[in-house]
Amino acid sequence: MILFKNCRLVGALTEGYEGEFADILVDDNDIIAEIAAPGSIDAGEIPTVDAGHQTLLPGFFDLHAHLCLTDLDFKELRNRSCVDSCFEMYDFAREYLKQGYTTVRDAGGPFNVTAGLKKAANRKTICIPDIISSGEILTPTEVGNETFSSLYCPADSPFEVRKACRRQFELGNDVIKYMVTGAYLNEAGNPGDVIATEDELREAVRVAQLKGSYVMGHAHGAEGIKLAIRCGLRTIEHGSFIDEEAIGMLLNTDQTYLVPTAAIGLACIDDSGDTLSDDAVDKSKKYEAMEKECVNRAYRAGLKMGFGSDIDRKNFCLHPGMEFYARREWFDFDTLDILLQATKYSAEIAGLADRKGTIRKGKNAEFVIVEGKPDQDIYAMKQLPLYVYFKGELLQNR
Ligand SMILES: [Zn+2]
Known part of the structure; x- marks a missing residue:
């Protein structure tokens, strides 16, 4: 047991308790046992x-992580x-925990490392956030695929897709990630182009x-x-150029x-590390205004959205809270x-709200x-959390 006093x-992130301040008692299975007014739980000998x-x-939650992205090179x-990938990805998973992420949905990586990390976490060999693993990314054969060749599993036709999907599940992955359109970061990709076909996606x-x-x-x-x-996909990742019709469909x-x-x-x-290709930076600049406007319009229409960053470890560590304030600066x-997107909504979208x-x-x-009031000032998230508690481990950052 442990008591947080x-x-x-x-309020919007709390259920079944009305007050602004509380003591919270956690039982030996790391379940919230009681939420009560400060001072009303007898702490006795319990660690506090x-x-x-x-x-x-x-x-x-980060519903769009890539634990393999050490930087943008x-x-x-x-x-x-494979061995280097294991250690790099474990390291990034620990960084996620340090910044308060307890669920990471990995949107594609090499060597099936995320499924391996999950197994090690289940055995309690390591303490990392809960991982929702997609394994290798299914993609149509496309020029530019070589940029992410170690992450990709090319599949053309429904038969190849069936085999490739089954293979990801066989390897211990939880979900399927699919390239439906071109990408910014693979050099020949045009993010507006559809590359998958309806029969493949279905x-x-x-x-x-x-x-x-x-x-x-x-x-x-x-x-x-x-x-x-x-075709009934669960999540649209990025959704950069979403239009009115698509917003209506999602509503x-x-x-x-x-x-x-x-x-x-x-x-x-802001590629200050100068690691991205000129092509990727050019594309990002070209579409920046359009992406901001489209996603903001979807937000104003009232869509419930998940929290995804797609960010590399170098930027993640250099800029704590980046996805939080980026959503203000990028999408308003x-x-x-x-x-709510980082917690309640993502839990609902991932089917983990219970x-x-x-x-x-x-x-x-x-x-x-x-520290502070992040519900009133999102820039409070720029400091590392004072404490993170997950599966019996208490991380103290400051
Ligand atoms: Zn991604």
Whole structure:
């Protein structure tokens, strides 16, 4: 058991308790046992963390992570060995935990490392955020695929897609990631172009559903977004050029959600490390205004969105809280909505809302204690959290 006392709670992220301040008792299975007024739980001999009236948030989600992205130098990534990948990806997973992320949906990586990390975490060999693993990314054969060749599994035709999907599940992955349109960061890619076909996508969805799972679709252009919605993909990743029709389709369904990615946008425009290709930077600049406008329009229409960053470890560590403030600067989202996207909404989209996403008696004790009031000032997220609590491990950053 452990007691967190003098916690400031955010109403929109708390269920079953009304006050602004509380003590929270955690049982031996790391479940929230009780939320009560400060001072009302008899601590006795229980270890206690005093939050000092700072804000306690539920653990964060990154629904679009790439644990393999050490930096934005994709040539190094292409030639990296399996062993090196394991350590690099473990390291990034720990950084995620340090910044308060307790669930990371990996959107594609090499050598099936994420499935291996999950196994090691289940054995309690390592303590890392819960991983939702997609393994290798399914993609049509395309010029430019070599940029991410170590992450990709090319598949053309429904038959190849069926085999490739089954293979990802066989290897211990949880979901399927699919390239529906071209990309910014692979050099020949045109983000507006549809590259997958309807029969291929429907086959991927069919195989995933047999496993009780779903497909996450990389889609920038509006036609690709609409194709993905029609085929029943669960999430639209990026959604950069979403149009009115696609927004209307998403408003009318509860089977597909948008996961915009802001941090990578900021990083590509401000490539101070000079690691990106000129082509990638040019494309990012060319589409910047359009992407901001389209995603903001989808937000104003009232879409429930997930939290995804697509960011590399170097930028992630250099800029704590990057995805939080990037959503303000890139998409002009409101502060409280950004926090909801990082927690409650992403938990719902990932199908984990029964255990995660809010502070509620009976849910997992996954806590992030942040100095200040991030529900009023998103830039409070620029400091590392004071404490992160996950699976019995208490990380103290300062
Ligand atoms: Zn990605």
